Amino acid sequence: MNNLALWYRRFGEPAAVLQPENAPLAPLGPGDLRVRMLYAPVNASDLIPLTGAYRHRTPLPAVAGYEGVGVVTQASEAFAHLIGRRVLPLRGHGTWQQYVDCPAEYAIPVPDGIDSLLAARAYINPLAAQMMLERYSPRGKRVLLTAAGSDCAILLGQWARGAGAEAVYGIHRSPVHAGRLSSMGIIPVDQQDTAAISAIAAGADVVYDATGGGLAEAILAAMPQTGIFVCYGLLSGQTFRQQRALPRVEWFHIRNYLDALSVEMWQAQFRQIWQTLSASQYSSATLYPLTEWQVALRNYQQAGRLSKPVLAMEE
Structure with a gap:
């Protein structure tokens, strides 16, 4: 064959x-x-x-x-x-x-x-979103997403709201994403609206960033020192520089966690994913x-x- x-x-x-x-x-x-x-x-x-x-x-x-x-x-x-x-x-x-x-x-x-x-x-984006929310809890916090129209960010936003986030904002590049984000309870923010991004970043407790580059630097410059900036991708193709010691920057790569998962833990992650994914947009x-x-x-x-x-x- x-x-x-x-x-x-x-x-x-x-x-x-x-x-x-x-x-x-x-x-x-x-x-x-x-x-x-x-x-x-x-x-x-x-x-x-x-x-x-x-x-x-x-x-x-x-x-x-x-x-x-x-x-x-x-x-x-x-x-x-x-x-x-x-x-x-x-x-x-x-x-x-x-x-x-x-x-x-x-x-x-x-x-x-x-x-x-x-x-x-059901693997790459759902498992990444689930593991990030487990490690960097959004409960009671103001959450900011970049690349908010992407599959991973869509799940991050919905599941953060389900986990008790105070508010979830999503930065999108194309206006076609705005209505869809709103329907999910994610407040859309145009990537070209730099003033709005700075104002929202100034009150953000947790940022889940998939973009990197200048957008990441702008958000980091405005964030409170008590915030957490979680970078899980560089869709812009550019890295970023942090100009001050805080807020804390965390790098999330799903591959770094797979070897630590036993077979039972691995299977358990997906039992949870099946429950939440089927109920999500x-x-x-x-x-x-x-x-x-x-x-x-x-x-x-x-x-x-x-x-x-x-x-x-x-x-």
């Missing part, structure tokens, strides 16, 4: 370095599941490693993609009960392919009531066949995009 996969064997612009390759499947390793993929989304976290930004921990060659959902087709006797079940084949070897082999104990069973398109996006999905991956990448780059590009592994 052959497997179509999107490989990269060098670093560079994703559209230039990704190459579809069709090759026979290798024998299944002991302790692994074989999963026939259904859907896999396109995220910033999928594309950034292709550029070489993390080359020190990205061995080549590699298959792109970190999350998705599929159906188990093959398993050892200990995990035979999963055959035919939908799972998230996480911590395996790239999800932008028709078949994924993954460690059986880290595969996440998908509850029957969860739609497959939602399940495909999330971006819609636009499907692209795996063979149209280049179109999906171009769609991802569009400003003001409201729908998440998702690769469909079956035509």
Whole structure:
């Protein structure tokens, strides 16, 4: 049986370095599941490693993609009960392919009531949002989000409100996001309105920042010294400098916490995610066949995009 996969064997612009390759499947390793993929989304976290930004921990060659959902087709006797079940084949070897082999104990069973398109996006952004809120509690605090139209920020804002935040403000770049943020109880702030951003930052207790660059510096300059600035991304492509010792800056990278999670803790995180994610507003999905991956990448780059590009592994 052959497997179509999107490989990269060098670093560079994703559209230039990704190459579809069709090759026979290798024998299944002991302790692994074989999963026939259904859907896999396109995220910033999928594309950034292709550029070489993390080359020190990205061995080549590699298959792109970190999350998705599929159906188990093959398993050892200990995990035979999963055959035919939908799972998230996480911590395996790239999800932008028709078949994924993954460690059986880290595969996440998908509850029957969860739609497959939602399940495909239940790892990167939901787990990051959940873990940040656990570590930097928003309860009783004024919260400020950057890149508020992104999937992670949308969940951060909704879940911060559910966790007892006093108010949640969301800085957005495109005006198309304002109405959607308001419907979620997130107060929209135009990224061009520097006076409003400074005023809100001056009263912010917790900032969850995915942008970096000049916006991060402006917020840090206005924040109270008692605040916490949590940086979890650099979507601007630029880092930032802190001009004073306080407020405290924390860097959150989900990869730094995964090794500390036991199998039971890992599974428990997703049991919580299934409960909260299904009750939350999330971006819609636009499907692209795996063979149209280049179109999906171009769609991802569009400003003001409201729908998440998702690769469909079956035509």
